[in-house]
Amino acid sequence: GDSVTQMEGPVTLSEEAFLTINCTYTATGYPSLFWYVQYPGEGLQLLLKATKADDKGSNKGFEATYRKETTSFHLEKGSVQVSDSAVYFCALTLRGYGQNFVFGPGTRLSVLP
Amino acid sequence: NAGVTQTPKFQVLKTGQSMTLQCAQDMNHEYMSWYRQDPGMGLRLIHYSVGAGITDQGEVPNGYNVSRSTTEDFPLRLLSAAPSQTSVYFCASSYGGQGHGYTFGSGTRLTVV
Numbered sequence: 001g002d003s004v005t006q007m008e009g010p011v012t013l014s015e016e017a018f019l020t021i022n023c024t025y026t027a028t029g030y031p032s033l034f035w036y037v038q039y040p041g042e043g044l045q046l047l048l049k050a051t052k053a054d055d056k057g058s059n060k061g062f063e064a065t066y067r068k069e070t071t072s073f074h075l076e077k078g079s080v081q082v083s084d085s086a087v088y089f090c091a092l093t094l095r096g097y098g099q100n101f102v103f104g105p106g107t108r109l110s111v112l113p
Numbered sequence: 114n115a116g117v118t119q120t121p122k123f124q125v126l127k128t129g130q131s132m133t134l135q136c137a138q139d140m141n142h143e144y145m146s147w148y149r150q151d152p153g154m155g156l157r158l159i160h161y162s163v164g165a166g167i168t169d170q171g172e173v174p175n176g177y178n179v180s181r182s183t184t185e186d187f188p189l190r191l192l193s194a195a196p197s198q199t200s201v202y203f204c205a206s207s208y209g210g211q212g213h214g215y216t217f218g219s220g221t222r223l224t225v226v
Binding site for chain 1: 117148153156157158171203205214217218219
């Protein structure tokens with residue numbers, strides 16, 4: 001079946017460090033890929049997305065590129081801030097109306113001042 | 114504010130009790146779904162609906178019921194609560210189709226004792 005694998009963490013970084021959270025997927029079709037972020041005590045918020053190969057999603061300094069050849073969608077940020085501390089979820093949906101998400105297990109990021 | 118509203122935010126149930134988690138959206142989204150979030154497992158789909166009067170099962174539907182009588186509301190019913198249903202529940206809505214992403218509610222934290 002369809003699945004998403006990501007590093008579970010926790011990941012602990014110092015402020016201004018470079019961030020990479022790896023995400024790989026398995027899908028029978030041609031998925032759209034997403035990164036969602038969950039801040040403490042809140043619901044999930046869409047961080048960025050990409051709908052086809054080689055697309056780059058970006059938002060708030062975060063970036064991820066849809067790599068079909070490696071079935072990956074790694075999340076990166078050049079300089080993290082304390083306010084980036086959260087849980088990050090990689091997810092996919094497949095083509096077709098009303099397709100549901102398949103989520104990875106989430107990666108907890110803690111950024112220390 | 115427009116969005117997805119979930120009530121209650123917190124609930125403690127005794128084993129065997131029943132209850133309904135409420136979800137309402139005011140964005141005229143056709144597509145709504147319920148997920149549960151458990152540590153290390155990401156979000157798993159319980160039930161979903163592609164429109165009023167239409168519902169279907171997700172990955173983990175046992176012990177839960179849903180109905181969709183209006184576009185706006187999508188309640189989740191626990192028929193006879195069990196400790197295994199202790200989790201955080203998220204409702205989400207979308208206007209459907211691949212790549213649009215969802216709007217998530219802020220969640221209901223349920224504890225079954």
